[in-house]
Amino acid sequence: MKxxxxxxxxxxxxxxxxxxxxxxxATRHLVQPYFVVSGKGxxxxxxxxxxxxxxxxxxxxxxxxxxxxxxxGGVMLFGVPDFKRDDxxxxxxxxxxxxxxxxxxxxxxxxxxxxxxxxxxxxxxHGHCGxxxxxxxxNDESVRVLCExxxxxxxxxxxxxxxxxxxxxxxxxxxQALDEGGHTNTxxxxxxxxxxxxxxxxxxxxxxxxxxxxxxxxxQMPAHNRREARRELLLDVExxxxxxxxxxxxxxxxxxRDAREATDLPLFAYQVxxxxxxxxxxxxxxxxxxxxxxxxxxxxxxxxxxxxxxxxAAREWCKRA
Numbered sequence: 001m002k003x004x005x006x007x008x009x010x011x012x013x014x015x016x017x018x019x020x021x022x023x024x025x026a027t028r029h030l031v032q033p034y035f036v037v038s039g040k041g042x043x044x045x046x047x048x049x050x051x052x053x054x055x056x057x058x059x060x061x062x063x064x065x066x067x068x069x070x071x072x073g074g075v076m077l078f079g080v081p082d083f084k085r086d087d088x089x090x091x092x093x094x095x096x097x098x099x100x101x102x103x104x105x106x107x108x109x110x111x112x113x114x115x116x117x118x119x120x121x122x123x124x125x126h127g128h129c130g131x132x133x134x135x136x137x138x139n140d141e142s143v144r145v146l147c148e149x150x151x152x153x154x155x156x157x158x159x160x161x162x163x164x165x166x167x168x169x170x171x172x173x174x175x176q177a178l179d180e181g182g183h184t185n186t187x188x189x190x191x192x193x194x195x196x197x198x199x200x201x202x203x204x205x206x207x208x209x210x211x212x213x214x215x216x217x218x219x220q221m222p223a224h225n226r227r228e229a230r231r232e233l234l235l236d237v238e239x240x241x242x243x244x245x246x247x248x249x250x251x252x253x254x255x256x257r258d259a260r261e262a263t264d265l266p267l268f269a270y271q272v273x274x275x276x277x278x279x280x281x282x283x284x285x286x287x288x289x290x291x292x293x294x295x296x297x298x299x300x301x302x303x304x305x306x307x308x309x310x311x312x313a314a315r316e317w318c319k320r321a
Contacts, residue, residue, distance in 0.1 A: 032314035051312025070318025074113035088145035172239035199274030260305025
C-alpha cells in the first residue's frame, strides 16, 4: 500500500523517538518538598512510598547535598512547629526549625534555590490558613501575619517565599513588606490558583495541618471555575508575583495551559500528595506500572505549560541521577 505520509517512521527506535521528543522532564525541572521538624537525626517518611519526608535540619543538610548533586531545581520547605498558636504571635519560636534548616541548606548548597511556604495552617490549633474570629477566617489580619512570616524567611536567606494561603491582597502586601525590609532580591512564588481539593490528605497528615472545623472553601478556589482562576492569576501578576503556581497539577492541566497563555512569568505546578499517592497505590496493587505512569504524568504537566513541577518524585529522580 502507498501512503503519502508515514508518521511511524519517526517512532521506529528509541533513539529516533528521543531525538524528536518535544517535551522533556529533567531533574532541574523538579522541586522536592520537605516537612521540617525540630531535633536531630530525624528522617521519617510519614507513609512508606509516598515521598512525604519529615526531616530535622541536620538531615535536611544531607538531603540538600544529594539533591544539588543530582541537579534538582530546588527544595520547598514546610514547617512542623513544636507548638501552635492562634494569634499569630511567637512566629520566631514556631519557625525555629525552619530557620535552622535554611541555614543548613545554604551552607551545603548555596546555589540550590530554597522555597519556603508562607501559610498559617500548620501553626494554628484550628488548622486554617489564616487567623480565625469565631468561625470566620479573617483576611486582612491574616495578611499582616503572613507578611511577618515572609519577612523572617527573607531575612534567613530563602530565595522564594511562597504564599499558599489564598488570602486576598497578600501578594502586594508581602511585596511591599519585603521591599521595605530591604529584601528586594527575595522572590515571591504565588500559589495563584489553589483549589479546595480532595487530593491534599497525605500532606495534611505530614504537616499536622488538617482543619479542626469546617473546610477551606471560603478562601481556596472552587474547582468548577475556570474564569475565576484566570482572575486570581492576573491579580497576582499585577500585585508583583515573580512566579506563579497551580495546585493541584494533574486535575488542572487546562488551567496550567490557560496560565501559560495568559502570562510569560515562570509557571510552577504542584503534583500534590494525593495525586502521587493515587499512582503509588495503583502501582502497588499491580494495576499500573508506577514508574511509567509517574513519568507520563510529569510529562503531561510540562506539556500543559509548567516550567517547574513540585513533586514528591524529585528526591528519587535525583538519587538515580
